Amino acid sequence: MILIRWPTPNWVLKVNHILEKEKIPHQIIPTPRELDPSCNLSILIAETVLEQTVQLLETNEVPVDGLLKVNN
Amino acid sequence: MLLIDLRGLPCPQPVLRVKKALEEGNNSLEVIIDNETALNNILRFASMKLKTIVNEGQGKTLFLSSRYLGKGDDELGELLMKSFLNTLLQTPILPETLVLMNTGVYLACDENCYQPLKNLEELGVNVLVCGTCLKYFDLESELKAGKVSNMFEILEYLLLRNVTTL
Numbered sequence: 651m652i653l654i655r656w657p658t659p660n661w662v663l664k665v666n667h668i669l670e671k672e673k674i675p676h677q678i679i680p681t682p683r684e685l686d687p688s689c690n691l692s693i694l695i696a697e698t699v700l701e702q703t704v705q706l707l708e709t710n711e712v713p714v715d716g717l718l719k720v721n722n
Numbered sequence: 723m724l725l726i727d728l729r730g731l732p733c734p735q736p737v738l739r740v741k742k743a744l745e746e747g748n749n750s751l752e753v754i755i756d757n758e759t760a761l762n763n764i765l766r767f768a769s770m771k772l773k774t775i776v777n778e779g780q781g782k783t784l785f786l787s788s789r790y791l792g793k794g795d796d797e798l799g800e801l802l803m804k805s806f807l808n809t810l811l812q813t814p815i816l817p818e819t820l821v822l823m824n825t826g827v828y829l830a831c832d833e834n835c836y837q838p839l840k841n842l843e844e845l846g847v848n849v850l851v852c853g854t855c856l857k858y859f860d861l862e863s864e865l866k867a868g869k870v871s872n873m874f875e876i877l878e879y880l881l882l883r884n885v886t887t888l
Contacts (some may be wrong), residue, residue, distance in 0.1 A: 651723070659798065659801065662801060670834050677804075678805045679808050680805055721724060
């Protein structure tokens with residue numbers, strides 16, 4: 651799984667809408683405290699949809715600079 | 723979710739590997755097996771494990787009266803609720819019951835948010851969805867998780883259980 655994070659949950663909101671519209675499966679989760687001690691949200695996607703997701707985010711001018719491969 | 727391929731392993735390796743994965747802190751497993759004996763052993767083990775988890779949350783009822791978590795901003799509330807349900811799946815102690823009323827019933831019907839409820843059901847959590855609310859929102863045919871309940875059953879849970887309202 652790939653965890654994507656942003657500085658604020660506002661980006662998560664926008665990305666959630668984009669992924670729902672394109673029917674890309676994803677999960678909204680709290681950002682693990684090891685990555686961000688403040689309270690924030692992240693999105694989990696399968697590796698199989700990473701390329702498609704990154705392209706969509708670039709098309710929609712969503713900055714992508716927080717990608718992390720996670721076990722679950 | 724951790725994927726474990728157990729094909730080709732002799733008994734009792736499959737169930738031992740599942741046990742080890744759980745002990746290592748993996749709460750969500752996807753298991754591939756190739757024989758019925760391994761399947762039955764793992765199901766029996768999972769059933770015993772599940773009873774332990776649900777028993778620790780015995781009597782705890784979460785009352786979800788809205789599809790949004792918190793008040794003020796509905797878009798944020800929708801994200802927070804999705805995050806909450808996904809996080810609930812990862813916790814070691816699960817509630818006994820979730821009761822969904824008013825717009826909370828959308829959580830069991832919307833294709834973008836029903837899956838965590840479905841997964842909680844499979845883990846033994848009782849998910850009750852208000853039938854009147856489903857009718858009101860014309861969602862009766864859209865139910866994807868939980869079972870349709872009524873005010874009498876829901877009232878019993880709210881009066882007799884340890885309830886937290888979200």
